[in-house]
Amino acid sequence: MKYITLGRTGLKVSAVGLGFWEIGSRAWGGSPEAAKNIVAKALELGINFFDTAEVYGNGRSEEALGMALRSLGAVDSAVVATKVGGFRPNAYLIVKGAQASVRRLGFRPALLQLHWPPPVWVPLCGVIRGLEEAVRRGLAEYIGVSNFPGNLLERAAQCLKSADIVSDQVEYSLAYRVPEIDVIPVANKLGAKVIAYSPLAKGALAGASPQKLVQRADRRYAATSSDAELQRVLEEIATAKGVSKSSIALAWLVSKAALPIPGTTRPEHVDELAAGGSLELSEDDIRKLDGASYRYRTAWGNRYANLRTMRYVPCLLQYIGLRAIGGA
Numbered sequence: 001m002k003y004i005t006l007g008r009t010g011l012k013v014s015a016v017g018l019g020f021w022e023i024g025s026r027a028w029g030g031s032p033e034a035a036k037n038i039v040a041k042a043l044e045l046g047i048n049f050f051d052t053a054e055v056y057g058n059g060r061s062e063e064a065l066g067m068a069l070r071s072l073g074a075v076d077s078a079v080v081a082t083k084v085g086g087f088r089p090n091a092y093l094i095v096k097g098a099q100a101s102v103r104r105l106g107f108r109p110a111l112l113q114l115h116w117p118p119p120v121w122v123p124l125c126g127v128i129r130g131l132e133e134a135v136r137r138g139l140a141e142y143i144g145v146s147n148f149p150g151n152l153l154e155r156a157a158q159c160l161k162s163a164d165i166v167s168d169q170v171e172y173s174l175a176y177r178v179p180e181i182d183v184i185p186v187a188n189k190l191g192a193k194v195i196a197y198s199p200l201a202k203g204a205l206a207g208a209s210p211q212k213l214v215q216r217a218d219r220r221y222a223a224t225s226s227d228a229e230l231q232r233v234l235e236e237i238a239t240a241k242g243v244s245k246s247s248i249a250l251a252w253l254v255s256k257a258a259l260p261i262p263g264t265t266r267p268e269h270v271d272e273l274a275a276g277g278s279l280e281l282s283e284d285d286i287r288k289l290d291g292a293s294y295r296y297r298t299a300w301g302n303r304y305a306n307l308r309t310m311r312y313v314p315c316l317l318q319y320i321g322l323r324a325i326g327g328a
């Protein structure tokens with residue numbers, strides 16, 4: 001496993017992390033019982049970075065990850081990132097959210113991220129300073145954001161006096177390369193790490209067939225699972241190296257200096273995910289993958305727009321909606 005520094009922190013994290021939306025959420029159905037085996041396997045293979053969020057299964061994901069790490073005695077060797085919902089409109093509620101996350105995890109996370117930008121009428125700096133206040137109170141070590149396009153990332157960084165924004169967690173994969181245009185140039189300027197979510201396009205880049213609604217409803221999934229040229233190039237490189245397509249898709253993100261956080265419900269898939277963090281792709285491999293996925297730099301627009309509609313939904317409505325459906 002390769003290791004990298006997480007933005008402007010001294011934290012050494014594995015080049016590939018693990019996402020925990022799959023565990024405890026209705027969307028994916030991963031069981032908390034599987035969590036311990038997944039985490040144990042991940043640690044054994046050198047993965048030390050884990051991502052979760054308060055909205056995943058209404059806190060069940062945080063609980064399962066916390067329980068797994070504690071029961072394995074691995075809290076100190078893991079770097080845990082969590083996210084507070086973008087429905088929290090002020091510093092007071094951000095701190096409250098961070099306190100609840102610490103309770104569910106059973107320890108302080110290293111990274112506290114804002115899951116999505118606040119509504120347009122909510123002052124951004126009030127929310128960002130809430131993250132700073134949470135760090136000042138010892139509820140997390142570092143501040144990150146998620147789903148922030150480049151312009152908002154730049155504005156958020158300007159809100160802070162005593163801390164940096166160390167990361168922006170955005171959708172980024174061979175199936176969705178918009179961050180290369182909109183997010184990465186700003187992140188590089190700020191020294192922030194781009195954490196790549198949905199790095200396998202919800203399984204499409206691993207060659208999975210869609211079984212869950214969350215996959216069937218995903219436009220990126222549909223486009224890339226039926227993209228014969230991209231699948232062919234992935235297959236060709238994977239076969240030549242004797243690894244799986246998922247490992248190649250993750251190694252490509254590592255070659256772009258992003259930190260992918262694939263998710264899984266199955267311990268037996270962790271090997272392939274971890275392999276993405278130790279593989280070396282040749283310049284020729286990267287050129288072929290760049291070429292086969294080139295259209296996905298702009299096919300979905302030039303601006304990073306994920307969860308953008310949330311910017312027009314009042315915080316209370318967002319909160320009630322998420323509670324009503326049992327979390328994301």
Ligand SMILES: NC(=O)c1ccc[n+]([C@@H]2O[C@H](COP(=O)([O-])OP(=O)(O)OC[C@H]3O[C@@H](n4cnc5c(N)ncnc54)[C@H](OP(=O)(O)O)[C@@H]3O)[C@@H](O)[C@H]2O)c1
Nearest residue numbers: 019020021197198199200201202203206208262263264265
């Ligand atoms: N910040 C945000 O707004 C946001 C949004 C989405 C996700 N995320 C984060 O990103 C993480 C990952 O993203 P994601 O959940 O969207 O999806 P993803 O990692 O792109 O794909 C996960 C899917 O890939 C499948 N998969 C993994 N390895 C496989 C293999 N070897 N063969 C076949 N299928 C395989 C998994 O199925 P199995 O269960 O069968 O392995 C699962 O269905 C999440 O856990 C979460 O932490 C963040």
